[in-house]
Amino acid sequence: MxxxxxxxxxxxxxxxxxxxxxxxxxxxxxxxxxxxxxxxxxxxxxxxxxxxxxxxxxxxxxxxxxxxxxxxxxxxxxxxxxxxxxxxxxxxxxxxxxxxxxxxxxxxxxxxxxxxxxxxxxxxxxxxxxxxxxxxxxxxxxxxxxxxxxxxxxxxxxxxxxxxxxxxxxxxxxxxxxxxxxxxxxxxxxxxxxxxxxxxxxxxxxxxxxxxxxxxxxxxxxxxxxxxxxxxxxxxxxxxxxxxxxxxxxxxxxxxxxxxQNHSYYGFGMGAASYLQGHRYSRPRHSQAYGQWVTDLGSGSTPVPWTSVPWTSVPWTSVPWTSSQNPDRETPGDTDLDGLLDTLMLGLRLREGVNLAELEMRFGARVVAVVNECVVPFGDRGWTQVAQDAAGQRWLRLTDPEGFLFSNQVLADLFAQLEQVWSKFGASLDPG
Structure with a gap:
């Protein structure tokens, strides 16, 4: 967006x-x-x-x-x-x-x-x-x-x-x-x-x-x-x-x-992060390095990374910021799994939670079915719920306060399950 x-x-x-x-x-x-x-x-x-x-x-x-x-x-x-x-x-x-x-x-x-x-x-x-x-x-x-x-x-x-x-x-x-x-x-x-x-x-x-x-x-x-x-x-x-x-x-x-809500935004200044065109970027965290980066950006020796520059060739500090915080992951955060994990990690912080219809539109019905199955144990513990709003939309959310209180545990367990499922059935989960 x-x-x-x-x-x-x-x-x-x-x-x-x-x-x-x-x-x-x-x-x-x-x-x-x-x-x-x-x-x-x-x-x-x-x-x-x-x-x-x-x-x-x-x-x-x-x-x-x-x-x-x-x-x-x-x-x-x-x-x-x-x-x-x-x-x-x-x-x-x-x-x-x-x-x-x-x-x-x-x-x-x-x-x-x-x-x-x-x-x-x-x-x-x-x-x-x-x-x-x-x-x-x-x-x-x-x-x-x-x-x-x-x-x-x-x-x-x-x-x-x-x-x-x-x-x-x-x-x-x-x-x-x-x-x-x-x-x-x-x-x-x-x-x-x-x-x-x-x-x-x-x-x-x-x-x-x-x-x-x-x-x-x-x-x-x-x-x-x-x-x-x-x-x-x-x-x-x-x-x-x-x-x-x-x-x-x-x-x-x-x-x-x-x-x-996982929307795009600009970031400016030392150490600031951006989320643009499906990629997350972070500038150098130290003043001298940041100053040199801006100088290089002005001279053209450092390209602006969201103008069709491949992720692996971005010459500045790049942060995938995947939900699992896996330091070995080299993808830019725009794969189906990374996008799913980011959407869940961020959206579940909000009281309204994640709209399941929108999740299905982006990732497919099979992915939503897997997510619903994965959260059953958390629902049994009173930490998550699926609620319907006045317009008939269904939302997956954390309960307040217990679900919010244990949100780190919920997300860690949920992400581990999803990554395991994705490693086995990733291609078959494609919404196409």
Whole structure:
């Protein structure tokens, strides 16, 4: 499908949080886009990449500035990027433009400047309301900064904003988690994201701790945290529309739904990923390599990979991002099996799940029959269900909260079964 979404990666941070495995450039506590030359140079490089990227269709309907800490950019720098995107791809009416902001990194004047540039949705990275947990995570802000950040969003009249929290932190108790949710609800954000900490090997936390071992909360406690979050937020009127995301009516994140519905999107910036014409690509994760890649792209020595370039000859970092996360798989993610696994992995994250009629249209009735057979054991455990909507459409979905809670186990087992079936009967499952 024609891409109508763009992700823009801004890698700069005052410090690297102890759980972070994203492509990040540390600037120090006093640096920002107005006084740090490398940020201005990166913005120029980013705009050059955007101008060198062919437009593949319709105007953009969603843009998401992620990081890193995009609020280290000045309003003029954000405006420069948005103007470049508009000139290259066009900006649709009703554009959703999101920008991640961290407490203690922006002012009321900045927020107003971002709004004037075209940003109309903000994502506030709170993570926790307890100073000791924020300190233990390597975060720059404290509880008082959260209150100040909220006051600035209110002062600017921001209506569409989200607040992030993380569960399963080292030393975190169930009581602290409940307190964080309570304080978050008191601010009444239209959207809330509750993420469970994942220990990544290269991070400080990944080197210090083992999952489930003290001071990490046990698996039982983290499961209770998930259930508690679901109970408190749904009772407060939030729609649990995705595994980790809750929204008031009309405030779901349209950009993130592009990912979960497996639609095409552009990605720009260091380490950013794209999904274009059935292929997934990721740019170099380090600033020097990314800069050289953009330079080569401009000189023509690096071809744009979605202009009929064979997958095996793409000269930049290529990520198949198959659902099974098999590092030995060399296909680009557009084979029938890879497409099926991606569709299930992403679609089952959503409350509505996967439309079985659409699955059949794409992959064939025999594939849907195999999927239905594979999920029977999960249905018996109360983790999956097939439900019919008002229009008579049948949907395969995970139950809330138990199916969502055990989604990794469901998907791992389901994918193993499907790969086994595909290895034996792949040709006979072809929808043609």
């Amino acid at each position: 024609s891409p109508t979404a763009a992700y823009v990666h801004i890698p700069f941070c005052h410090r690297r949080c102890f759980y972070c495995d994203f492509p990040v450039v540390v600037t120090g506590d006093r640096r920002h886009g107005g006084n740090h030359g490398p940020i201005a140079a990166y913005v120029a490089l980013l705009c050059q990449e955007i101008r060198l990227t062919p437009a593949l269709g319709s105007p953009l309907q969603t843009i998401f500035f992620g990081g890193g800490t995009p609020s280290l950019l000045t309003a003029d720098q954000v405006a420069q990027i948005l103007e470049t995107l508009g000139a290259q791809f066009g900006l649709g009416a009703g554009l959703e433009c999101s920008l991640e902001v961290d407490p203690k990194t922006f002012s009321l004047e900045q927020i107003r400047g971002y709004q004037q540039a075209g940003v109309n949705r903000f994502s506030l990275g709170v993570q926790a309301f307890q100073d000791q947990l924020l300190l233990a995570c390597g975060r720059c802000h404290r509880r008082e900064d959260i209150a100040a950040a909220f006051a600035m969003l209110q002062g600017a009249g921001v209506e569409n904003w989200s607040l992030d929290l993380i569960s399963g932190l080292p030393h975190q108790t169930l009581g602290q988690w409940q307190d964080s949710i309570t304080q978050a609800l008191a601010l009444a954000p239209p959207h809330l994201s509750l993420y469970d900490l994942i220990l990544e090997e290269p991070t400080v936390f990944g080197k210090r701790y083992q999952p489930g071992a003290a001071p990490m909360p046990s698996d039982e406690i983290t499961a209770q945290m998930y259930r508690l979050g679901q109970q408190m937020l749904t009772a407060a009127g939030y729609d649990h529309y995705e595994v980790c995301n809750y929204a008031k009516p009309g405030f779901q994140c349209r950009h993130n739904r592009v990912y979960w």
